Amino acid sequence: MNMHVAVQARAHQLDPQTQSFATDVLDGLSRPQKSLPPKYFYDDRGSELFVAITKLPEYYPTRTELGILRARAGEIGALIPPDAAIVEFGAGATTKIRLLLAAHQVAAYVPVDISGDFIAAQAEELCADFPELAVYPVAADFTAPFALPDAVRARPKVGFFPGSTIGNFEPQEAAHLLGTFRDILGRGARLIVGVDLEKDEKLLVPAYDDAAGVTAQFNLNLLARINRELGGDIDLRAFAHRAIYNRDQHRIEMHLVSRRDQTVRILGERFAFTAGETIHTENSYKYSLPRFRTLAEQAGWTLQQSWTDADGLFSVHALERAE
The missing domain is CATH 3.40.50.150 (Vaccinia Virus protein VP39)
Structure with a gap:
């Protein structure tokens, strides 16, 4: 854990649940391969979107x-x-x-x-x-x-x-x-x-990248949650959903891909992205x-x-x- 990140999260006097969220977000976005824990998908909106995903023909x-x-x-x-x-x-x-x-x-x-x-x-x-x-x-x-x-x-x-x-x-x-x-x-x-x-990945990938774009909404909702709960200024239109199959690791990976060079701000911290850089949001091991x-x-x-x-x-x- 980056100690600066932990101090920064505590400095905002958040409630314990939001502080844990903040610490994980600031820590994950400070890593060389930016990442966010998938457990934070499931706020109320995320839970609703996941229920919708389970009803999709590809899933x-x-x-x-x-x-x-x-x-x-x-x-x-x-x-x-x-x-x-x-x-x-x-x-x-x-x-x-x-x-x-x-x-x-x-x-x-x-x-x-x-x-x-x-x-x-x-x-x-x-x-x-x-x-x-x-x-x-x-x-x-x-x-x-x-x-x-x-x-x-x-x-x-x-x-x-x-x-x-x-x-x-x-x-x-x-x-x-x-x-x-x-x-x-x-x-x-x-x-x-x-x-x-x-x-076969021909069945796997569409299950995590459906034609209607519901899984994309689910993935992007994580950024919306950061904006809402942590005062982020992330432009959701500047990120795209991507799902790939990592055959060597037996897993589907979900990422949020930066569409351009950009800098986002969360709780006073700045995080720079280059075009094509990703936030790794989820693995699904098979x-x-x-x-x-x-x-x-x-x-x-x-x-x-x-x-x-x-x-x-x-x-x-x-x-x-x-x-």
Whole structure:
């Protein structure tokens, strides 16, 4: 961490959440390869845009994962204790969790996400449709340890991490994250994880660079958020969205590309861009089944079962905490 950056962020007397955002932005834009953490995509507007992305014809992960969850809901539900609490890390729209709740009765649901207002609204809708379900929304950064609500601590716990969000983390970070989930959920825990699989880039790239430009809006919204929350003066028209497949690293990369030479200002700091220079905003790693199993084992989980669609595009895995 650049110490000047940390001091600069603290000097503006921001609330703790905004200060963390500021520190990460100033630090990321100070690096030789400018970067921004993808977790900051998901303010209220970003969350809305991501829901729109999941409905696009090019974006196969959501509909394919939903197909697996529908087809295998009974098998997955059989692995969930009847009095369990399901803890969804990075909860967004409730479409996927509804499939599990409809197939298997559980006692409680704990949606966890950094966007507190969004998950509170989603939780309210869920309570209306499942009146006997106790719902306890938690506004937290799920990448760091946090306390579960007192009401669920004594219950068996099943983590739910769909959507291939695990792919947004560097492999070593992904292993650390799975280890954090292991610690949060506690002894006897289980974890259901969605993982995108390796495939031809002719399918991959359009999923992250759709014809309607929704993913471009999602990427550029990160700059709009910087302007709004950190007083930036970034001209969004001066940046373009780019998605590429890095075959050697097994990952899709998303970047924001400077269309011209320019300087932007954020919290009194200046950041110069040359034409064509990029801000690396997201990776989405793609796994083979054996590589994900190895990753899970490194994090202290034992693979119970894996399911894929008929075309081998996506996978869902049931893990059990290794004691």
